[in-house]
Amino acid sequence: VASARREIDRAIAAGPDSVESWLMKGELDLAMERMDAAQMSFERALAIAPDLTGARIGIVRSLLGQKKGAEARAAIDALRMELPDHPVIYYLDGLLAHQRGELEGARASLRSVLSLQPDHSPTQLLLGQISYVLGDLNEAAGLLTKHVNANPWHIVSRKLLGAVYLRLNSPERAVAVLAPAMGEGGGDPEYLSLLGTAHVRSGNIEMGLELHDRATELAPRDVRLRTQAAIGRLAGGQRELAFGELEAIVRDTPEYQIAELGLILAHLRSGSFERAGKSATDYTSNHPDSAQAWSLLGVVQERQGEPGSARDSFNRAIGLGDPGFLARLNLARLELIEGDLDAARSHYEHVLSSEPSNAAALVGLAALSFGADEEDKGLGLLEQARMHNKSAVAPRLILGDYYMQRGRAETALEVAREVERIDPKHEGAAILVARALLGYAPAEAAASEIGELAERFATSPHLFYLLATAHARLDRLGDAEQALQRALELRPDFVLAHTGLGGVAIQKGDEDAALAVAARLMRDYPELPAGHLLRGEVLLATGDYEGALSANEAAFELAPTGTHVLKIYAVQTQMGDPAAARRTLESWLSDNPDDMQVLLVMAWVQSRAGETDAAAENYGRVLKLDPDNTHAQISLAWIYHRQGDPRAVELAEAAYKGQSDDLSLADAFGWILVRNGQVERGLQLLEQALRGAPDNDDRRYRRAYAFARLGR
Template sequence: MARPTLYNLMRKFDLFLMMAGMLPAAASAPAPAASRPTCRAGVAGRGQTAAGFPARSRTTESTGVFMYCKSTAFRRRLPLLPLLTAMTMLLAPPHALAQADAGRLQQALSAFDDGDFRTAEAQLKDLLQRDPGLAEARLLLGRTYLQLGDGAAAEKELQRAAELGVAPNRWRLDLAEALLQQRRFEDAVTSLEEQAAALANEPAAVRAAALGLRGRALLGMEQIDEARMAFTEARRLNPDDRLAGLGLAQVALLANDLAAAAATLDGLLARFPDESNLRLLRAEVFRGVNDPEAALEQYDQILARERDNLRALLGRATVRVSLQRFADARADLERIERLRPDVVVVHYLRGVMAFYERDWETAAGHLEEVLSVQPTHVQSMLLMGVVSYARNQLQLAEEYLSRILRAMPDNIQAAKVLAATRLKLREPARAVQVLEPFSETGDPQIMALLGSAYMLAGDPERGQQWLSQAVETTPDAAALRTQLALTLIAGGRMGEAIAELESAVDLGQDVLQADVLLVLALLREGKADEAIAASTALETRRPNSPIPANLTGLALLAQGRLEPARERFERALELDPRFTTALINLARVDVAGSDLEAAEARYRRVLDQEGGNLAALLGMAALAEQRDDPAALESWLTRAQDANPGATQPGLLLARFLIERGDYVKALGVARAHAARFPQNPEVLEMLGRAATLTGDTANATRTFAQVEELRPNDPRVSYLLGGAHWKAEDYRAAATAFRRAIELRPDYLEARLALASVLLAAEDYSAAVAIARALQADYPDNQLGHRLEGRILLAAREPRGAVAALEQALAMAPAGDTVRELADAHHRAGDDARAIELLRDWTAQQPADLDSLAFLALLLQGEGRDEEALPIYLDLYEQGTENVVILNNLAWILHQRGDPQALEIAAHAYEQAPNQPEIADTYGWILFNSGRRAEGLNILQQAHLAYPSQTEITYHVAVALQSVGRGDQAARLLQRLLRDHPGAPEAPRARALLERLRGAAGD
């Protein structure tokens, strides 16, 4: 059963940021052990967390509670009574501690160290009631209030302790913490700046702690870069400062860099595995990447140590609700209520569960509790609007949802339900007013609701267009289950969609809308006869509407019955001559009958009426494609995109066309612009990822495909594309992970298995790659693919004899030129050139048109010194127009050695093809030089030498040319370097002889 839209809201919104005002600031459950850091919760205002961290933006703006923990690094506990007494005496307070008071203070300190802050608070209050002037008690009470999250009370006690003579170095950081808890960020910064001179003399750990506090205050002031600098400096001073690390992780979250946040937190957790605040934030990151199970694991680890940790209980309950594990969630909520009966968020979560269970009365009761405390809580208002809609309390739904849209005009969920409410109220014009601002989002639910609204408003043509667009859009769009079955149709779940439509369980509750979608759903499932029956029945019920006849025509067209379909479309036009949908469908009939001129005339007639009609513009583009007119095709697609900025199809088609044409850069530009308009559309993002991959922008490609994977976590093809992008970026480990995920989702995904083997091969993990090849042999015993793959892997692993065996088996199963060349290469690498040449001769005798195999044969012959046999093959390839620069280069060299003047022409052609390839440039330059064009030849030879200075033959050629033009000193230096660095090179004897001649000439 499909989950309602709020399931997705629960996943998208960080509930820690949704619950503003729901959790009293001055309360917290005690932690069980003093050795662990304790946590607190604070109430955050709009756009910020209680700790002063700006709230990370999600799908909609919200306010909330951010749970965070205070490290023990900020607690200056004094566990020994003698030390406490001695320090108190040094301070010379107005009152000396009596023995009984010292004992009570020690008891309070022990309770503090045990994490029992309520007990410590009670004992300290009792002590101070007896003697208000006890400075140490004031200081400890201030720190206790910090642990309880009561910043105002903490500030009061800390200031009193200061007045009683406690040294500033013992309270200055605690005071800043108290100001942070009250969200007085500027005051906190001022306080720290006032203490800057004194802090400069403190140890590095204390200065780091102060910088961490400053960073948190700056985050609260939304000065992100300055906060990052403060946290970074704190970590430099004290690598063990956990809150600074936590701050850097939060900065990464604000930048939506979940990977960086995860890396920072994982590094901290490796060193501080029991630090609860780190795990709380790590859980949030897991939720941000849509990994609720991993988030639950983090909460479980915290609660295993701190069973009453309120933040972890709230987080786990929230995730369990989003996963619809209601029994487990209720257990957490019951525990929270026992610990803190005043946590309003519990009502919200209970309301969400009741909503899932369609218990509207219970849901409304809990949501009313929330709104009585926090009347502007957006999520509760939205849910209350949906619940009121479901209870048919339409005026109440209108009130709540209108309030949300006034405060948050971009809230698309509120717009959808408000529009549905107005449709139920029979106010289609007001529904259109709500929906029109969202018409360019590409959201299929918006399109469906617009279609319903226009139909009810008496505009069937526009209604039909919006409904048709909705059916064609993204199949993964979320939808309320009670709305149109459109999402089910687009997602291919036709049985469910048809059942929904037949029972008229949709937001619109409109018979015509249900009938239209029912016919379209039946057609998409291939049930044309049933579709004809449904549309014919609709024609009977609505004889004056063009829509039923048009639907019948569509069903007949789907059956290939062109003339009956034409008759129904013409009937629709008789009923409404301006019903352009039928005119477009008549053009489709013309195309099916190969009458492109008639189709174009109809499309142009539509465009005369509606210049931006999407279907007509795409139809013209399709005609251009059939006519093989790429310029017109691009022009029509561009016009369609410009005229319909809310439609995804034109941009997708345009980007795909540009990619097929090889214009990758332009395709990337189109895809980027499209993704900016449709940032959550998987098809658009996938196209952006493809274009980025093809242009070499692998960082953007991997990031984009990762987004698509989040949107479609169960689509193996997306993981495959992500793996390909990682592969191109040469991140073999990440590529292998993505390919394995694709295979896990679809074990018979052959392309992914081959890609995984190739990545393992690139990473030189030969044994794992061979294992995949042999698994393919077992799974596909009649296919040569596994054997050929094994041969390639063994060749790369420098095991040519094993490769020969595998490739011989592949060749026996499926003779092919590629396999022949691979097998010949294996023989060559195994030292059996005779067998390689024999194999290629036999094959090319049977397949004389296999130019690649002929080229390989010529290369092997030349390598064996059999130039006379290689030459006719090279000449034959040249005459057939080969552009292979290696073939051209080798042919030119052989001809040059024979004094054939044609060598220069061929060498020049090779150089034109690959001027930056040193060996090609060397051949051309050497032939030029020896043809009398010495200056030109020397210039090209020197360019080749600069590109490949360690290639001895090129070096020798340059030296000869330099010597010939009277630059013997330069030639001698080159020759000396050649002989020094490569004394065993084939050119060494000639180089030595030339050097001796140069020295002799110099002596003369």
């Protein structure tokens, strides 16, 4: 640098009017962070060549470096007059907004740069950093990956990308990004600490702890790195050593709150509530004006079974400002536990008044809406949380479960895939994917992917249960039994897996084995209906209808639900007593008029009995509860079609659009179109349906009828 400066000074002495020399001097001053000198150099260049855009851009960069925001703003606006929509203007706008802490504004400007110049590396780096801070981790990962690929030597972007992957819970990818820079970063303690954390979280504990040790040797007074090393020791099972190090950091550096926070959380995770309580109390003593300290004390007190003390601590935190709303959200949860729904709603709404996209508050309000039978409102809140929180897992898992309960497996799978991308190691996401595959994908494909998930999450009993379900559907009963046994090895009290073994025995024709499983369930879990339900299923399969009815009634007594009502209805129907079966449905609906499962069956019964008006009314009730219910849509469409009501077309189309891959819906919608005069369009759908079942006589007749209408 000194040599370069001497050469430039000699060039200026030889030719003081050399624009190039002054520009080079300005760039060198910028690189050395001598911002005032850089400004003077660029101004000299501009004095020589008043129209020199490069000098004017250099002046703006110098002003930004000196944090002279107002002057920089004026200079940028002047440049914009000459260079409208030029990427450099948007880049300078982004730099200024970032400097002022206006991250969303900076983000918008920098995105404009990339729309015009996609490979602009400085923008990729800065926008990646901003996206990381704003929590848009997927965007950050994409931008920083491009920057690293274009600048493989750039240690800063590698470190930032590694941090992104750690927050995305992808430590293996963090290792892959960070490890190649060991040559450049081997002397950088922050780099070593990041790589150490990535190795620890990837399961390579020994290597991770070695890297943490190297980092703290290089920077023994850096409490951030010492804290990360202690957390690494916790993961490696060195609990007491880690606790000792965290306590030492707290003692030596009481102003560094992250170590105190880490110590309390570590005690909580290890179940050491007494030690957590002492650490949390010390935290509030050291930082009596910290809302975070009081919030955390409240969390500990609640875990210790002291809700009154927890409430006092949360209110103290709220009085101190409660940044992040940790206290208010926990207080809302306490209100829910104690049954004060209005107070909980008030807390959630207060959070949203300041932060409309807060995922926890949106999810909380959604739960209250579902509890009040306001399904549309609850669904809207969850979708809002999903849209505005691109890395939030909780609203997506709840949404996915909601869609599964409504029979919308394809939509549930889409949501589950989002969670997989956000957190590839999230077991809940894998379970949701497996459930959705069972409801949507072809049986063989579902079994294959669920098998892969069970291998990845080898300690998940739920995934092995779902794998068994997939095998059973393909009549691979030995594989199903093996998967269920594995689920029970992982969780011996997994009632669903016990029931599954009974179901496999029924499929094998081994009723005695199935009855033995049912007897064990009734003995070991007398408070649950599972044993009675399994016994009822076995007896029904063997033709013992009275016994099956008695077993299902016993299950209903333990758990009076619509699902169990339908089992009783099914047995009564097979017994040849449709009147009793209908009374069972009517009795349940008199007290539970919004049970959609039972409403759908009741509507079907009424339709079969020729009571079309009553059936239409019940299908309409279902659609008020669930406007996208495909079964109700197509069933009501058929009723309207038979009545000559043109609303049949609209309903059939809605059903088809909801599940356009369902050939039976294509057939129904196509036929309704043909009979309502839209023959060409209807014929296309009828042919689509027939291609899936070329030997189906009904579908062949309907296509022939459409041909005849067209004179073909």
